[in-house]
Amino acid sequence: MSQRETGARTRDEFCRAIETGDPFYLACPDGHGSVPPRRVCPDCGAQSLTERSLPDSGRVRAATTVHVATSAFADSAPYVTAIADFGPVSLTGLVVGTAPDAVEHGTDVTVGIQRVDERQRPTLVFEPR
Amino acid sequence: MSDADVPSDAVDAVYFGNFVGELADGQGHHGPLVAESLGVSAPATRFESACASSGVAVRHAMRAVEHGDADVVVVGGAERMTHVGTGEATAMLATAADAIHEVSAGVTFPGAYALMADAYFDAFGGSRRDLAHVAVKNHAHALENEYAQFQSEVSVDDVLDAPTVAAPLGLLDACPVTDGASALVLVSDAYARDAAVELTGSGQGSDTLALQDRDTLSRTPATERAAADAYRDAGIDPSAVDLVEVHDCFTCAEVFALEALGLYDPGEAITAAREGETWRDGQLPVNCSGGLKAKGHPVGATGASQVVEMTRLLRGDHPNSDYVPDASTGVTHSAGGTVASTTVHVLEVAR
Numbered sequence: 235m236s237q238r239e240t241g242a243r244t245r246d247e248f249c250r251a252i253e254t255g256d257p258f259y260l261a262c263p264d265g266h267g268s269v270p271p272r273r274v275c276p277d278c279g280a281q282s283l284t285e286r287s288l289p290d291s292g293r294v295r296a297a298t299t300v301h302v303a304t305s306a307f308a309d310s311a312p313y314v315t316a317i318a319d320f321g322p323v324s325l326t327g328l329v330v331g332t333a334p335d336a337v338e339h340g341t342d343v344t345v346g347i348q349r350v351d352e353r354q355r356p357t358l359v360f361e362p363r
Numbered sequence: 364m365s366d367a368d369v370p371s372d373a374v375d376a377v378y379f380g381n382f383v384g385e386l387a388d389g390q391g392h393h394g395p396l397v398a399e400s401l402g403v404s405a406p407a408t409r410f411e412s413a414c415a416s417s418g419v420a421v422r423h424a425m426r427a428v429e430h431g432d433a434d435v436v437v438v439g440g441a442e443r444m445t446h447v448g449t450g451e452a453t454a455m456l457a458t459a460a461d462a463i464h465e466v467s468a469g470v471t472f473p474g475a476y477a478l479m480a481d482a483y484f485d486a487f488g489g490s491r492r493d494l495a496h497v498a499v500k501n502h503a504h505a506l507e508n509e510y511a512q513f514q515s516e517v518s519v520d521d522v523l524d525a526p527t528v529a530a531p532l533g534l535l536d537a538c539p540v541t542d543g544a545s546a547l548v549l550v551s552d553a554y555a556r557d558a559a560v561e562l563t564g565s566g567q568g569s570d571t572l573a574l575q576d577r578d579t580l581s582r583t584p585a586t587e588r589a590a591a592d593a594y595r596d597a598g599i600d601p602s603a604v605d606l607v608e609v610h611d612c613f614t615c616a617e618v619f620a621l622e623a624l625g626l627y628d629p630g631e632a633i634t635a636a637r638e639g640e641t642w643r644d645g646q647l648p649v650n651c652s653g654g655l656k657a658k659g660h661p662v663g664a665t666g667a668s669q670v671v672e673m674t675r676l677l678r679g680d681h682p683n684s685d686y687v688p689d690a691s692t693g694v695t696h697s698a699g700g701t702v703a704s705t706t707v708h709v710l711e712v713a714r
Contacts, residue, residue, distance in 0.1 A: 245463055268576075269464070271463070276571065276576065295482065295580060296478040296479070296481045296482040296485070296574075296580050297478070297481060298474050298477035298478050298481055298529045298530055298531075298532075299527070299529065299530040300469055300470075300471055300473075300474045300477075300528075300529045301526070301527045301528055301529065301530075302449065302453060302471065302473065302528045302529070303450075303453070303469065303471060304450060304453050304454040304457055304466070304471060305450040305451070305454060306454070307469045308450065310469065313469055315468055315469045315470050315474055315478070316478075317478060317574060317575045317580070323575075324575040324576070325464075325575060326464050326465050326468045326470060326573065326574070326575045327468050328468050328469045339481075339485050351467075351469075355467065356467075357467060357468060357469070358467070358468050
């Protein structure tokens, strides 16, 4: 993906781009990263946001194994949720494809989309590389 | 109102904190409802800032009095949550987190604080056992507090052996789901010069709603900003603080608060309860009320209830006042969401 000016991108467009293998984030002229839905840079208020390719790999900043879930995720519990640093942005996702205790600080992950909650909404998932 | 000896027709405004009335009871728009229940016809407003709802209400009540807009404000809050099940309560509390980025990825409210605890342990060290001492202390402090939800002790082993909610946090690291209410009467100097305790400083801070958008997960800069403003407003620095009521929705939250309030350096508060420093007979008594952990956390009531508890501690009619007879300056800290909204207030014994 090249850099192209965008008005605003929705969460659905963000998730679809991950599903089709072309994930992006938004950058303002000063280089602050953010993820949709955004029309304005949350760091500096700049109103010109550009789509850029999301780095392929993120690194886990924090993780927890959730045992008591909301009803939407009750069937998945216990599960690991993590925040991973992708460079210009960090993302929060459900960790799949590994045992809970295999996820640590510094674990490298890729991002994908699954529909795991009861309403089949898109859920950001991380898979260890 | 009877404690303050203020008649209902003297009230200029009612400020009320509530978090999830719509979800729990199908009831929003609490301002008029609460004024009616007080027999007051003054303008009434509801404030919502998650767990800091009535902390924010107290701040605005103080400003109204300071700016001369009101001489008497009744400010407080209430919450009802125990009549819904654990799943529903978990979902309600999760609305204080970011629905798009966090809740959609399975983050619960305990899960969000667990992520912060995980980051803290990674940055500074510390253990579940250190955190357990916070719970043990706060339960011990609540034993004689007739307003506490739990007037019962827990042991370190009880905390460590409790079921895990979101690792590393277990059931006894978490404050309970609570029904409750709080209220205080804030008056101007012009109305009454004989109040025993004065609210002398107020600060508020905000942060990104989602944890992922913060530079650090092991510190809480919104509290740092709120504290700086409150100390400046009161003309004090952290060394003047004799005792504090902090927002210990989870054991780790007490640690984050003490560091962000400037009472401990980053990474240093984790052992404070274990070392006895923050017990009621320690060098810096923390949560003499029992805290959210044992006093309970009726979300919308909590921020104002801390001010009520601190007032009683300072004026000498709290069950734990005897432990802090010389205390003259207290600080209350209320945090909403994962410390995305924070208020800090300074209370001083009137001179």
